[in-house]
Amino acid sequence: MGHDLAELIKHEPPMRLIDKLCSAEQGKGQCCLTVSSDNLFYSEQYKGLPAHVGIELMAQTIAAVAGYQSKADGGEIKLGFLLGSRKYQCDIDSFKLGERYDIFVEELHFESSGLSVFECDIRHNDKVVAQARLNVYQPPDETAFIEENYG
Numbered sequence: 001m002g003h004d005l006a007e008l009i010k011h012e013p014p015m016r017l018i019d020k021l022c023s024a025e026q027g028k029g030q031c032c033l034t035v036s037s038d039n040l041f042y043s044e045q046y047k048g049l050p051a052h053v054g055i056e057l058m059a060q061t062i063a064a065v066a067g068y069q070s071k072a073d074g075g076e077i078k079l080g081f082l083l084g085s086r087k088y089q090c091d092i093d094s095f096k097l098g099e100r101y102d103i104f105v106e107e108l109h110f111e112s113s114g115l116s117v118f119e120c121d122i123r124h125n126d127k128v129v130a131q132a133r134l135n136v137y138q139p140p141d142e143t144a145f146i147e148e149n150y151g
Contacts, residue, residue: 008067008077009060014040017049017057018103021064027107029065033057034100046094053095054130055085058120061103062136079146080138083115088132092124099124105134114138 003021006012017040019033036042041053059082067077095101102123109117114137122130139145 003068003071005064008071009063010077010079011060011063014038016060017041017053018060018064021068022102024065024068026069027065027110028105029061029068030102030104031057031061031064032100032102035095035097037097042097043094048094048096048099051090051093051095051130052088054090054122055082055088055132055134057095057101057103057122058085058105058118058130058132058134059136061105061120062116062118062134065105066138078138079142080136083135083137085135086133088130090122090130092129095122095124101129108133112140114140 005016005020008021017033018031020031022030022032035048039049041049043050063080066080070077105118105120107116108119116136118134120132120134121128
């Protein structure tokens with residue numbers, strides 16, 4: 001897929017942690033990254049990204065898939081919020097420098113209020129190294145939500 005992430009998610013460098021959207025279809029998709037030392041969360045101690053950063057990689061993949069779907073439907077990218085994760089399990093202590101990781105997300109549940117639940121996993125060489133369920137919220141009216149909560 002040749003989509004620039006700047007067109008799909010609101011995250012900008014250095015907060016954009018994923019490299020590209022590899023595939024997307026209704027309710028599911030895949031992004032990837034190759035860990036570099038210029039990543040915002042790179043740790044010399046771990047020689048990579050600490051394991052907990054996997055949750056943000058999953059959340060950004062959800063955002064990229066949602067952005068792709070919105071663009072495909074003729075809409076704009078929208079603001080989304082990570083509400084929390086359930087059962088985050090990571091079998092490695094870090095995402096290692098120079099290694100490629102593939103992040104897969106699939107929507108399990110959607111409510112018209114904007115709440116969704118996604119099953120997510122991160123794979124290295126086709127082996128699942130991290131998994132979780134993420135609860136996310138995309139307000140139906142972004143402007144009203146911001147004014148009401150932050151205005």
